[in-house]
Amino acid sequence: MGCMSETFIMIPGRTSKQGCGISEGKYGENYQSEITTLQVAPEDMERLGYTDGDTVRVTSEFGQIEVVVTTAKGDELPPGLLFIAYGDLSSRLMGGDTHGSGMPTSKGFDVTMERI
Amino acid sequence: MSTVESELKIVTDATCTFCGCVCDDIDLTVDGAHIVEAKRACVLGKAWFLNHEVEDRPHCLIEGQPATKEEGIERAARILADSKYPIIYGLSDTTTESQRVAVGIADWIGGNVDTTTSVCHGPSGMAFQGVGEVTCSLGEVRNRGDMIIFWGSNPAESHPRHFTKYSLMPKGMFVPNGRKDRTCVVVDVRKTKSAKTADIFLQIKPRRDFEALWTLRALAKGVSLDPERVREDTGVELAVLEDVMQRMKAAKFGVIFFGMGLTMTRGKHCNSEALLALTRDMNAFTRFVAKPNRGHGNVTGADNVVSWRTGYPFGVNHSRGYPRFNPGEYTTSDTLANREADCALIIACDPMANFSQPAREHLASIPYIALDTKVTPSTRAAKIAFSVATYGINTGGTVYRMDDVPIPLRPATESPHPSDYEVLSQIERRVQSLAASR
Numbered sequence: 001m002g003c004m005s006e007t008f009i010m011i012p013g014r015t016s017k018q019g020c021g022i023s024e025g026k027y028g029e030n031y032q033s034e035i036t037t038l039q040v041a042p043e044d045m046e047r048l049g050y051t052d053g054d055t056v057r058v059t060s061e062f063g064q065i066e067v068v069v070t071t072a073k074g075d076e077l078p079p080g081l082l083f084i085a086y087g088d089l090s091s092r093l094m095g096g097d098t099h100g101s102g103m104p105t106s107k108g109f110d111v112t113m114e115r116i
Numbered sequence: 117m118s119t120v121e122s123e124l125k126i127v128t129d130a131t132c133t134f135c136g137c138v139c140d141d142i143d144l145t146v147d148g149a150h151i152v153e154a155k156r157a158c159v160l161g162k163a164w165f166l167n168h169e170v171e172d173r174p175h176c177l178i179e180g181q182p183a184t185k186e187e188g189i190e191r192a193a194r195i196l197a198d199s200k201y202p203i204i205y206g207l208s209d210t211t212t213e214s215q216r217v218a219v220g221i222a223d224w225i226g227g228n229v230d231t232t233t234s235v236c237h238g239p240s241g242m243a244f245q246g247v248g249e250v251t252c253s254l255g256e257v258r259n260r261g262d263m264i265i266f267w268g269s270n271p272a273e274s275h276p277r278h279f280t281k282y283s284l285m286p287k288g289m290f291v292p293n294g295r296k297d298r299t300c301v302v303v304d305v306r307k308t309k310s311a312k313t314a315d316i317f318l319q320i321k322p323r324r325d326f327e328a329l330w331t332l333r334a335l336a337k338g339v340s341l342d343p344e345r346v347r348e349d350t351g352v353e354l355a356v357l358e359d360v361m362q363r364m365k366a367a368k369f370g371v372i373f374f375g376m377g378l379t380m381t382r383g384k385h386c387n388s389e390a391l392l393a394l395t396r397d398m399n400a401f402t403r404f405v406a407k408p409n410r411g412h413g414n415v416t417g418a419d420n421v422v423s424w425r426t427g428y429p430f431g432v433n434h435s436r437g438y439p440r441f442n443p444g445e446y447t448t449s450d451t452l453a454n455r456e457a458d459c460a461l462i463i464a465c466d467p468m469a470n471f472s473q474p475a476r477e478h479l480a481s482i483p484y485i486a487l488d489t490k491v492t493p494s495t496r497a498a499k500i501a502f503s504v505a506t507y508g509i510n511t512g513g514t515v516y517r518m519d520d521v522p523i524p525l526r527p528a529t530e531s532p533h534p535s536d537y538e539v540l541s542q543i544e545r546r547v548q549s550l551a552a553s554r
């Protein structure tokens with residue numbers, strides 16, 4: 001295991017594909033592929049030697065998921081940030097505590113990522 | 117040919133309830149049970165209307181087995197009435213009329229009523245209580261807004277007609293040249309699709325919204341700041357923020373639309389509070405308003421209905437016979453993750469996909485009732501699942517647009533399934549008689 005895991009900031013969010021997928025059906029191909037794909041900044045992809053379609057393990061303080069990576073378009077993501085569409089997998093990384101707000105920290109939390 | 121055409125029904129000015137824009141100018145072409153065209157709808161609206169199918173499923177499943185609606189209602193009412201800590205959750209994708217009945221059920225059974233607001237703009241709801249709300253309708257934004265700021269919100273993907281219908285492109289009474297008369301600023305940690313339409317894009321450091329907002333507050337008040345510190349704290353040059361503040365002061369009618377970039381990130385209600393306080397401060401110089409970009413079709417209605425029924429917008433508990441509000445305690449993420457709720461009524465939402473793992477695990481371990489138009493992870497794990505008609509497509513009723521303007525629905529097709537309103541009204545009647553007999 002030569003590859004060290006590194007810390008990133010995870011931003012789950014809405015995408016129009018994920019939104020359309022809700023109407024098409026959550027068990028449909030489009031929704032499932034959208035919520036199981038992780039966007040990584042081009043600089044990070046290159047630096048880590050990842051290619052689109054690689055599988056990575058992403059670990060937060062609360063959970064762990066395995067996802068396929070894809071290079072984020074253009075300059076949408078700055079290095080150090082990861083993006084994934086809201087869904088089952090993004091929720092697995094959230095903790096149950098809401099810090100008295102009713103809202104779990106669902107965006108902008110630390111994760112580590114390593115290729116598997 | 118004429119027979120084919122005569123079978124097509126046109127529904128004009130139908131209302132799309134997929135997102136909080138609630139566009140009520142959609143012309144639908146209906147062929148039997150199918151909507152074949154949705155004129156003026158965006159990509160999300162088209163997916164909403166054109167994928168609508170009446171699924172051939174039983175009205176009700178009890179533990180996965182087909183049952184009649186009446187059997188389902190009886191079982192549901194008994195579960196709710198017999199439990200110690202029942203919770204009612206969801207409600208952002210159903211009519212105002214159904215929301216009202218759901219609050220009634222919570223009242224009868226001494227349960228909690230909470231809506232998806234708690235995991236959306238709930239923190240902003242708390243901030244409104246602390247700071248107040250300087251607000252306006254989207255019609256005013258369209259006709260007057262000359263400085264439009266989007267903060268932690270990406271309408272290009274979440275509310276695709278926001279720019280064209282309300283906020284950027286329209287030629288309005290006081291902005292006759294449309295987009296040319298408006299300055300658009302986008303503040304985000306990612307260079308989103310929305311950022312690409314902005315005149316000025318402020319790419320702030322992640323988790324530094326609070327710092328960036330307070331920097332702007334300081335600039336509004338004329339406080340001099342150290343450029344190094346500002347760059348370090350926010351990721352943006354002081355000169356850029358000074359320029360934005362100058363433009364904000366020079367605007368005639370400024371609007372800040374904000375999203376879950378603020379409410380879901382560390383700080384949550386403090387982030388929303390900072391934004392509302394900045395908006396309030398700006399009114400010393402010019403007219404400025406702030407509006408949360410609300411996601412689901414009738415999440416705004418949920419806030420309104422729960423407020424006028426209980427006095428609080430979400431996260432309400434009735435166990436003492438009167439409403440109490442406490443986000444962090446009576447909100448659903450908490451009642452589930454803390455393993456307190458012992459049954460649930462889940463209406464038009466999918467906590468089994470969206471909630472944290474401890475919350476999902478607890479929900480899966482208690483008896484719960486789910487109402488949904490489609491099969492979802494939440495209906496699959498429910499003890500009792502009702503297939504219901506789709507609001508706005510099969511049912512009439514009222515929804516509230518994100519600016520609190522109520523809008524009527526104009527249904528296009530009929531559904532063999534009952535509406536949320538019908539199922540909830542029958543459950544309410546039954547729990548009422550069960551409560552009376554105790």
Ligand code: SF4
Pocket residue numbers: 132133134135136137138139156157158159160161162275276277278
């Ligand atoms: S902007 Fe929202 S309400 Fe309007 S058509 Fe698109 S999804 Fe529907």
